Amino acid sequence: MASYANSLGKADIVKIKLSSSAKPNPVVLVKGKVLNKKTNEPLEAIIYYYDMDTKAEVGSAVSNPNTGQYNIILQSGKKYSFRANKENFYAINDFLDVSTLNIYTETEKNLYLAPLEVGQTIRLNNIFFDVNKAVLKPHSSEELDRLIVLLKENPKMEIEISGHTDNQGADEYNLTLSQQRVESVLVYLTSKGIPAIRLKGKGHGESKAIASNETEEGRATNRRVDFTILKQ
Numbered sequence: 001m002a003s004y005a006n007s008l009g010k011a012d013i014v015k016i017k018l019s020s021s022a023k024p025n026p027v028v029l030v031k032g033k034v035l036n037k038k039t040n041e042p043l044e045a046i047i048y049y050y051d052m053d054t055k056a057e058v059g060s061a062v063s064n065p066n067t068g069q070y071n072i073i074l075q076s077g078k079k080y081s082f083r084a085n086k087e088n089f090y091a092i093n094d095f096l097d098v099s100t101l102n103i104y105t106e107t108e109k110n111l112y113l114a115p116l117e118v119g120q121t122i123r124l125n126n127i128f129f130d131v132n133k134a135v136l137k138p139h140s141s142e143e144l145d146r147l148i149v150l151l152k153e154n155p156k157m158e159i160e161i162s163g164h165t166d167n168q169g170a171d172e173y174n175l176t177l178s179q180q181r182v183e184s185v186l187v188y189l190t191s192k193g194i195p196a197i198r199l200k201g202k203g204h205g206e207s208k209a210i211a212s213n214e215t216e217e218g219r220a221t222n223r224r225v226d227f228t229i230l231k232q
Helices: 138-153 171-191 216-222
Strands: 027-036 046-051 057-062 069-075 079-085 089-091 094-097 105-108 111-115 121-123 158-164 199-203 224-231
Touching: 046 069, 057 069, 069 079, 079 089, 079 111, 079 138, 138 171, 158 171, 171 199, 171 224
Parallel strands: 027 105, 027 111, 158 199
Antiparallel strands: 027 069, 046 057, 046 079, 079 094, 089 111, 121 224, 158 224
């Protein structure tokens, strides 16, 4: 702040140490680009972000049409999901857990939009399972419900759900676990009215890694569920 009290000349710029009770809650600045998953070109899109517990929309932003750049600020104490929306693209969801954040933080996350075309493989980021289990956690419903909307809006579309693991554990165990997780997703989709004839599913275990299994970050990338458009 600026103060004229006992200043040297005119106003002085001073800082005041606040008590904990007077400090605002910390926030996280999320910044990145919205990109075409196939071409990596920047896209103009609307970014929506949600409280993962209540599923309520918290806010929105628009990415720069020339650079794809976006910025959003999230309050601490919650888990958020966010995605970019654009016609004829499927938004790949992302999420951020800032429920225990206690200092100002900046993080960079690029958001990808996959064109809706045959052969396109799209990762379902917000699918959650407990460790070594195949039962879907409640927070997975938002992601799967979006996929259901896509399938209902495109009644001729057929997809294949694929499950993948990292390389921790025996090969046979990982293959079985990935297949069980795929089956959990298929059961959810058919329970919501999607005909089984439009769905295929296969667990691949650790055989289709897309990142190094030498780091935790790479292993987390390899633990995934995705779908491929077979027909539309």
